[in-house]
Amino acid sequence: MLNIIIFGAPGSGKGTQSENLIEKYGLEHISTGDVLRDEIKQGTELGKTAAQYIEKGQLVPDELIINILASVFDSKKSAKGVIFDGFPRTIPQAQALKMMLAERDTQIDAVIALEVDDKELIERLLNRGKVSGRSDDNLETIQNRLQVYHSQTAPLIEYYKTEGLYSPVKGTGSIDDIFARIKKVIATL
Numbered sequence: 001m002l003n004i005i006i007f008g009a010p011g012s013g014k015g016t017q018s019e020n021l022i023e024k025y026g027l028e029h030i031s032t033g034d035v036l037r038d039e040i041k042q043g044t045e046l047g048k049t050a051a052q053y054i055e056k057g058q059l060v061p062d063e064l065i066i067n068i069l070a071s072v073f074d075s076k077k078s079a080k081g082v083i084f085d086g087f088p089r090t091i092p093q094a095q096a097l098k099m100m101l102a103e104r105d106t107q108i109d110a111v112i113a114l115e116v117d118d119k120e121l122i123e124r125l126l127n128r129g130k131v132s133g134r135s136d137d138n139l140e141t142i143q144n145r146l147q148v149y150h151s152q153t154a155p156l157i158e159y160y161k162t163e164g165l166y167s168p169v170k171g172t173g174s175i176d177d178i179f180a181r182i183k184k185v186i187a188t189l
């Protein structure tokens with residue numbers, strides 16, 4: 001199995017590059033953002049709770065995400081592997097992921113981190129907001145999401161460096177150029 005985490009700030013292109021990875025390597029895709037948006041659409045209890053956090057640009061509590069992790073993984077896992085997109089976003093989530101995979105005799109092979117500065121992230125998300133209809137793609141919420149990223153998610157950079165899994169990739173330029181950089185990283189695995 002090839003299990004990859006695609007890591008980066010909101011708007012860094014995780015969803016965009018995940019689509020390329022799925023097509024090229026035939027991997028399954030787990031986007032916790034998509035899972036939560038789906039729960040919101042279906043009006044489930046989890047969705048109702050998640051919406052309160054997402055609208056403010058906050059992270060949904062670890063407990064809720066960790067509780068659904070194993071069932072989402074088991075429903076998606078394939079022989080080829082899985083892309084984790086937007087997950088983990090905190091150290092407890094990373095620890096839970098490691099344990100869940102170990103219980104299934106597998107592991108993360110690489111953390112591909114898309115590096116983009118905040119100014120460009122804000123521009124991209126404001127642009128997406130014009131067409132996405134997403135409740136979190138407005139300036140105030142975007143600024144909160146970036147703050148949350150720097151305080152709660154960025155510590156994962158050191159965590160995955162220590163695990164020897166961290167592979168930074170320049171996340172600016174054309175989508176194809178960025179994907180070419182990602183393929184180079186995967187070729188070394």
Ligand code: B4P
Binds near residue numbers: 016036173
């Ligand atoms: P996510 O759905 O993960 O969304 P994201 O981080 O905003 O987007 P992504 O990085 O995928 O950006 P994209 O490719 O679309 O999370 C949403 C919310 O859900 C979170 O804020 C949180 O509340 C909650 N949540 C999710 N997972 C959680 C977890 N594990 N724990 C707790 N809470 C969780 O790209 C953005 C835009 O840029 C697009 O419009 C795209 O077209 C454009 N773009 C991409 N690449 C570009 C390029 N090279 N040049 C120019 N534009 C580009």
